[in-house]
Amino acid sequence: MSETTDQPVVETPHGAGKPDMIVLEGVEKIYPGSTQPAVSELDLAIPQGEIVMLIGPSGCGKTTTLKMINRLIEPTSGRILLDGKDVTHVNGDQLRREIGYVIQQGGLFPHFSIADNIGVVPKMLGWDKQRIRERADELLHLVGLEPSTFRDRYPRQLSGGQQQRVGVARALAADPPVMLMDEPFGAIDPITRERLQEEFLDIQRTVGKTIAFVTHDLQEAVKLGDKIAVFATGRLEQYADPDTVLTRPANDFVSDFVGGGAAVRRLSLVELAHLELHPVETDEAGTSGATGQGTAAGSRNGVAVAEVDGSGRPVSWRHLPDRDAAGTPLVTVPISGSVYDAVDVMLDGCASLVAVVDEEGRAQGVLHWNDLVGGLRTRQGHA
Numbered sequence: 116m117s118e119t120t121d122q123p124v125v126e127t128p129h130g131a132g133k134p135d136m137i138v139l140e141g142v143e144k145i146y147p148g149s150t151q152p153a154v155s156e157l158d159l160a161i162p163q164g165e166i167v168m169l170i171g172p173s174g175c176g177k178t179t180t181l182k183m184i185n186r187l188i189e190p191t192s193g194r195i196l197l198d199g200k201d202v203t204h205v206n207g208d209q210l211r212r213e214i215g216y217v218i219q220q221g222g223l224f225p226h227f228s229i230a231d232n233i234g235v236v237p238k239m240l241g242w243d244k245q246r247i248r249e250r251a252d253e254l255l256h257l258v259g260l261e262p263s264t265f266r267d268r269y270p271r272q273l274s275g276g277q278q279q280r281v282g283v284a285r286a287l288a289a290d291p292p293v294m295l296m297d298e299p300f301g302a303i304d305p306i307t308r309e310r311l312q313e314e315f316l317d318i319q320r321t322v323g324k325t326i327a328f329v330t331h332d333l334q335e336a337v338k339l340g341d342k343i344a345v346f347a348t349g350r351l352e353q354y355a356d357p358d359t360v361l362t363r364p365a366n367d368f369v370s371d372f373v374g375g376g377a378a379v380r381r382l383s384l385v386e387l388a389h390l391e392l393h394p395v396e397t398d399e400a401g402t403s404g405a406t407g408q409g410t411a412a413g414s415r416n417g418v419a420v421a422e423v424d425g426s427g428r429p430v431s432w433r434h435l436p437d438r439d440a441a442g443t444p445l446v447t448v449p450i451s452g453s454v455y456d457a458v459d460v461m462l463d464g465c466a467s468l469v470a471v472v473d474e475e476g477r478a479q480g481v482l483h484w485n486d487l488v489g490g491l492r493t494r495q496g497h498a
């Protein structure tokens with residue numbers, strides 16, 4: 116176990132060559148009537164285009180920190196810079212129009228239609244109606260909601276996950292460079308939450324915002340964060356990339372917070388697309404083994420062969436080199452996922468191997484349970 120240090124360990128305060136978009140310098144918050152700072156002498160720099168996850172136990176000052184960035188809460192002392200400009204004393208309302216903000220359950224206005232919810236900030240900025248309408252439709256598309264179905268509905272007519280998507284669309288409406296997200300997926304069931312996380316990463320690949328994101332969930336922090344800021348009460352204990360936080364916790368507090376299971380959590384950092392997978396061949400259902408499409412004669416002793424449906428999607432194992440194909444369930448995982456997702460699918464399906472499939476659902480390779488203990492091999496050029 117590492118020693119407890121007096122200073123927060125800030126290992127990667129800057130992104131490689133990227134300018135810092137959000138900078139907190141010696142920021143402190145002491146609420147009226149309190150003697151203890153809720154946030155104490157905080158230095159934090161978030162590089163442009165990165166997602167930084169703020170995590171820590173309840174009451175440690177995550178939300179206070181987030182709300183000081185858009186000045187919903189005024190810092191007692193210290194400076195906040197956005198894109199190099201000191202915003203500590205600028206007009207707060209003005210500032211908040213330039214910063215996207217997403218909260219739990221979307222925080223939508225119940226009496227506004229979905230389109231009007233998305234258009235709140237553009238309207239304040241004086242955009243004309245046509246432009247606001249077009250922007251709302253564009254963003255509904257981006258977050259996976261069909262505009263013609265959703266634009267005229269009211270928030271109560273949407274599921275929690277759909278409301279959350281609208282919350283993200285609303286925050287993006289005026290294309291702010293910075294987004295603040297306060298447990299946006301906290302109140303969503305685990306399956307929907309995972310889907311929203313994937314979609315959020317997809318959207319971020321398109322929009323490239325600088326994002327400060329509060330979460331309670333370490334797995335979420337590891338999955339979404341370029342960096343993780345771990346807070347104890349009012350204090351930053353470690354600020355580093357997820358792998359470093361999991362493998363080299365800065366002190367006993369972080370070590371205890373990360374807890375057991377760090378090795379399993381790290382599996383979500385290993386992308387299937389970067390792995391050397393076992394080869395797989397395919398036979399269309401109904402064909403005999405020898406004539407199946409894609410099956411090289413004589414190769415099937417050493418190679419897994421999956422039976423595929425008319426669309427080329429694997430449905431069952433026809434041949435497995437070292438086990439009974441008929442008795443082994445065929446489970447699949449998308450190649451855009453991580454080894455963690457593959458393990459999850461294998462455990463869920465009681466399967467000792469998984470077919471990794473592309474976007475169309477076609478088999479690209481196989482990952483075996485044994486690979487996890489025997490050592491995962493990455494493809495050349497990918498660490």
Ligand SMILES: Nc1ncnc2c1ncn2[C@@H]1O[C@H](COP(=O)(O)OP(=O)(O)OP(=O)(O)O)[C@@H](O)[C@H]1O
Nearest residue numbers: 146147149153171172173174175176177178179180
């Ligand atoms: N308006 C307020 N007035 C007084 N104290 C406050 C106020 N808001 C928060 N606090 C206190 O400041 C501390 C930090 O609160 P904050 O909400 O930032 O924590 P958090 O890490 O976001 O917590 P949680 O994970 O439970 O949401 C807590 O002790 C809280 O009680």
